[in-house]
Amino acid sequence: MDQDFKSKFEKANDILALKGERVIGCAYNKLDQNRYGLNYDFIKVDKSKPADAEEGEVYITDIPIDNLVFVGLIAMEDPPR
C-alpha cells in the first residue's frame, strides 16, 4: 500500500463522507494453510467472561484479522422520501 494509494483513498473517502454517504470498506485475507487448516478450531472459549449458568461457556470466534488486502469501498445513500 503506497503513498499514492493512500492519498487517492483519502480523497475518495473525503468526497464520499462529505456527500453524507455510508461508506463500507472491504478487505480480505487468505489464510496460511499450514497454520490454519480446515480442522483448525476457530471457535474458542472466551476466558474473559465468566461461564453463563444456563448456556455454559461463552464462545468467541477467533478469526485472524490482520494483514488484510484492501479491496475497495462501497458507498451507500438513503434516498429521501
Place this chain on the structure above:
Amino acid sequence: MESFKDFAKSKVQVIRNSNISIIDAPLVVVGDVVVISSGNKIPADMRIFKGTADLNVDNSSLTGESLPIRLSSNCGAKGIEDPKEAKNVAFFSTLCTSGNGSGIVFKTGGQTFIGRIADLASTAEAAVSTLKVELDQMISFLAVVAIAFGIIFFVLGFILGIKPLTCLINAIGLIVANIPEGLLGAITLALTITSKKMMKHNVLVKNLNSIETLGSLTCICSDKTGTLTQNKMTVQHLWYDKNLRKVRENQLPIENDTDNGIEKVATDLYLNTDKSFEFLQLIAVCGSAAQFIKEVPPDFKPVNDEKIKYVQENPSETDENVAIYINNIIKPKYQNDYEMYIQINVDEANTSNLINLIKLLIDGDASETGILKFFQKNLTTGIIKNCNNIEDMRRIYPIHLSEKPNGKGEKVECKIPFNSTNKFVAYLLDYKEIPNNEGSPSELFVEEIPNNKGSPSELFVAFKVMICLIFFLTREHLIDSLKNAIDIYFTVRRFQWIKILSLNLKRQMIFWP
C-alpha cells in the same frame, strides 16, 4: 364503540394472597406480583425475579430499539448505575416477545418511566416566539404613548379653556388614532410574502408563525432514517483500483459530479473484466447475512386471490381459521411458484431494471439489503464461474464451519457479527470447488498467489480457507486495532451531514442515521 373500548382493555395475571387472579391492567398496584408470558403487554414498571432463559421484551415503544432485549433476574453490571439499563426491569407499555417470567411491580401509572415521559410531553409549554414578544412590547409602548398623549391634550385643553366635551372627544380621538389597526394586516402580509419567497427554495410553510422560528435557528436536529429518508440504502459509489466510480442506472437522477472530482464510469466498464470488482462483490455478498425471503408472503398475488375467494365462500369462518387455512394449505401450494417468481425477478433485474428487485423481500439490515440488491443487479461472473445469482456465489464460497470446543461435535459458522465496539464484520469462508462446463474452477485466487507453479486444482486445495472482512469504517477503530492491517487514516465523519435547505443561510442540518 363501547365494546371496542372493552376490547382494548388488557388483562394481566397477578398473584395476590398466593392466588393467581386475572385483573384489568390498570388495576395493578405497587407490590403486585405479575406473571408475564409472550405476547403480554407489561402493565407497570416491574422488577423481574424469575424468568425463563428466553424472556425477551420489545422496548421499541419506549426507546425505539427495534431488537428484543433479554431480561433475567440478574440486574447486570450496568444496571447498578442506571436502572434504565438494568436487565431485570421490565417497563410499562413494552411488550413481552418471548418466554415467561414473574416480576414485582414498583411503579405504576404516571410514575413509570413512560408515564413520566408522557407527563413531560403533555405539560411542556409552547415557548412564546420572539416575534410575539417584540410585538407585545411595541404595542404596550404605543398604548402608553397613546394614553399619555390623550391625557396631556385633555389637560392642555382645560388649561387653554376649551369646552370639556371637546377636550374629551379630542383625547379619545388621539388615543384611537394611535391604535395600529394596520399592524395585523401588515404582519400577516409580511409573513405571507416571506413564505412565498421561501417556496422558491422548496420550503413549504404550513404555519406562518414558524417562519420567525425558522429565521432564528442555527441547527435542525431530526430523526432521519425512515422519517426523512426511506431507509432503503442504495449503493451510490464504488471505489476500487484507486478510482471512484459513480453507480449509474439508479432510481435517483444523477447529479453532475464532475466538480467533486468523481470520475464518471459507465456501468459496463466494470462488468465482466474487472477483477477488483469481483473481489469486492465476493466480499460484500458472502460477508453479509441478508438474503431473499423464500417464504411466500401473504400478499403474494395468487395467495391473496385464493384468500379472497375462500372468505367469500366461507363467510362464517373466523379470522384465525382463515389464517390457519392460508398458512397450511394455500401457501405450500404456491411455494414453488414463489421461488420461480423470485428467480424471474432476479433474472430480469440483472438485465433490465432495479424495480423488479425492489419488490422482493429481503431479510437483513438496511445496509446489507442495499448491498445485496446492488450486487445481484450487477452480478459479474467473469472469473468466478458457474454463478448466476448471489445464492450460487454463496454456495461456492460458504461460511466455514468449525467445531465448538465442548466435545459435542457441534459445528457453528465462523463469523464475527457487527457490534458497536468492533464496527466490523468478519466472515470466514470456504472455497468449494464446483466443476463447470469449461473444465476449470474459479480463477479468482490463482493470480494472487506468487510463484504460482502448480495447476489450479492443487492450488485450490491449498487455499481452501480464505477470510474476508467487511469493515464499517470509523477512525477510532482503525487507529486502535487495525492500523497495521490497513495502513490508512480514515476521515469518515461520524454523522451523516445532509444539506437540505438551500436557503443561503449558512446552516447545516444534522440527522442521526
